Amino acid sequence: MSLGRLHLVTDTRPGRDPLAVARAALGVAGRELVVQVRVEDSATDREAYELAGRMVELCASAGATCLVNDRLHVALAVGAAGAHVGADDLPVDAARRVLGPAAVLGATARAPGTARAAVAAGADYLGVGPCHATGTKAGLPPPIGPAGVTAVADAVPVPVVAIGGVTADRVAGLRGAGAYGVAVVAALADAADPARATAELLAALGC
Ligand SMILES: Cc1ncc(COP(=O)(O)OP(=O)(O)O)c(N)n1
Ligand SMILES: Cc1nc(C(=O)O)sc1CCOP(=O)(O)O
Ligand SMILES: [Mg+2]
Numbered sequence: 001m002s003l004g005r006l007h008l009v010t011d012t013r014p015g016r017d018p019l020a021v022a023r024a025a026l027g028v029a030g031r032e033l034v035v036q037v038r039v040e041d042s043a044t045d046r047e048a049y050e051l052a053g054r055m056v057e058l059c060a061s062a063g064a065t066c067l068v069n070d071r072l073h074v075a076l077a078v079g080a081a082g083a084h085v086g087a088d089d090l091p092v093d094a095a096r097r098v099l100g101p102a103a104v105l106g107a108t109a110r111a112p113g114t115a116r117a118a119v120a121a122g123a124d125y126l127g128v129g130p131c132h133a134t135g136t137k138a139g140l141p142p143p144i145g146p147a148g149v150t151a152v153a154d155a156v157p158v159p160v161v162a163i164g165g166v167t168a169d170r171v172a173g174l175r176g177a178g179a180y181g182v183a184v185v186a187a188l189a190d191a192a193d194p195a196r197a198t199a200e201l202l203a204a205l206g207c
Pocket of ligand 2: 009108128129130131133134135136137140163164165166183184185186187
């Protein structure tokens with residue numbers, strides 16, 4: 001599997017335009033971009049399906065990968081490349097059974113033990129964080145920092161994607177800590193110029 005190193009997780013805030021941000025990022029990053037469609041828990045399946053369907057089309061035209069967060073049935077329904085699951089979602093082994101062997105399956109892990117278990121259960125990559133403080137998602141545990149990324153990366157043979165408070169300035173530290181790539185919401189969704197912000201993140205990633 002060749003996984004993109006820059007993951008754009010869609011902004012769930014009302015009034016945002018995740019398709020416009022993705023379009024700008026895809027124009028710069030192409031196949032190096034993974035777009036993960038993440039919606040509010042309160043969003044309906046129909047809303048998730050419609051956004052994910054449009055995102056799959058956008059990604060396909062750029063050669064990029066589209067994943068769906070949490071909702072595996074939506075991932076299957078829109079023909080996404082796969083999905084990402086965490087502690088409140090279907091367990092990784094169940095998600096793998098639902099999606100099948102060819103799908104890209106990501107799992108959240110915050111420590112080496114859960115990371116090893118997720119890989120044994122069928123995860124292709126791990127989302128590891130929060131690496132730094134973030135205002136994007138409430139209720140997260142304290143940041144694990146680059147040292148926490150290293151602890152996980154040293155424990156597993158799959159790509160580690162660092163998430164949480166990631167900015168272009170922090171990418172080098174995370175890469176040095178063992179991250180294969182990074183996942184961002186605000187660094188692109190809040191950027192005045194998302195295309196330029198994408199280019200800065202890619203440069204920091206060495207892409
Ligand atoms: C790349 C990546 N890493 C971690 C997460 C978080 O997933 P999860 O813990 O299931 O939380 P929600 O995103 O579902 O709120 C992620 N989405 N992506
Ligand atoms: C959705 C999500 N999950 C996280 C985790 O650590 O599990 S951090 C996060 C939000 C990341 O947003 P930003 O790039 O704006 O900090
Ligand atoms: Mg989840």
